[in-house]
Amino acid sequence: MAFITLENIQKNYTLGETTIPALRGIDVNIELGELVIIFGPSGAGKTTLLNMIGGLDVPTSGTVTVGKIAVSKLSDKWLTIYRRKKVGVVFQFFNLISRLSALENVEYALELVGVKKKSNGEVTFDSKVIRQTAIDYLDKVGLHDRIHHFPAQLSGGEQQRVAIARALAKEPEILLADEPTGNLDFKIGRQVLEIMEAMTGKKLNRTVIIVTHNEAICPLGDRVIRLSDGRIVEDYTQTFTPAKELYW
Ligand SMILES: Nc1ncnc2c1ncn2[C@@H]1O[C@H](COP(=O)(O)OP(=O)(O)OP(=O)(O)O)[C@@H](O)[C@H]1O
Ligand SMILES: [Mg+2]
Secondary structure, three states, rough: OOOOOEEEEEEEEEEOOOOEEEEHHHHHHHHEOEEEEEOOOOOOOOHHHHHHHHOOOOOOOOEEEOOOOOOHHHOOOHHHHHHHHEEEEEOOOOOOOOOOOOOHHHHHHHHHOOOEEEOOOOOEEOOOEEEHHHHHHHHHHOOOOHHHOOOOOOOHHHHHHHHHHHHHHHHHOEEEEOOOOOOOOOHHHHHHHHHHHOOOOOOOOOEEEEEEEHHHHHHHOOOEEEEOOOOOEEEEEEOOOOOOOOOO
């Protein structure tokens, strides 16, 4: 059985009297270690689909299974644990906490996971490890001189990079990135994709799913799933192109 399995996922949003079908029957299997690009136009259902996999929202019908976890059947309490422990999300609109600095935003995400430091086999929490990990990841996205800025004191691209550092620092089993390069210039965008690419692969047992409407990013994926109007209209595997060879 595949690592991530979506079976006949439908998602309807209700606004007053109207029902908006955002996903109209999605069946897909994603293997452990795959780097998947979800590509499609605005309104196709890309963010909705990520939300289903990340346990950020529940389908109207159908099932989501990740490993042995029936995500679409979890109670709120277990959904929160699933999101904290297994999933890192780079949100399309960043979702940074405005009263925390860049550094504190990343640290907070790590505190929720509880960075692993083994003593007597127990998983304990170490604020020094958390700080260093947060600084390292902010450094990786080129924000070493902005770590004490609050979100309102950062540009859109810088906020996006804090959101990326926050998701990557957890080194999650599943990384979901929604338009992660949308606000970044070419050079930094490519660096970010290189970091995500380095995180994926069977050896690390990590799965990365990147949502984009930018076709030039598609060659980065082992696989491309094209969505249109809430349906999968194309799903193909391909020879992977490393991020450093991409141009857009
Ligand atoms: N909370 C909501 N309430 C009502 N309709 C919604 C809601 N969220 C999304 N939709 C609708 O569902 C459809 C899919 O939205 P979704 O955000 O998944 O698209 P998307 O592919 O991520 O688009 P974009 O590229 O613009 O981010 C759209 O028609 C959108 O208007
Ligand atoms: Mg979206």
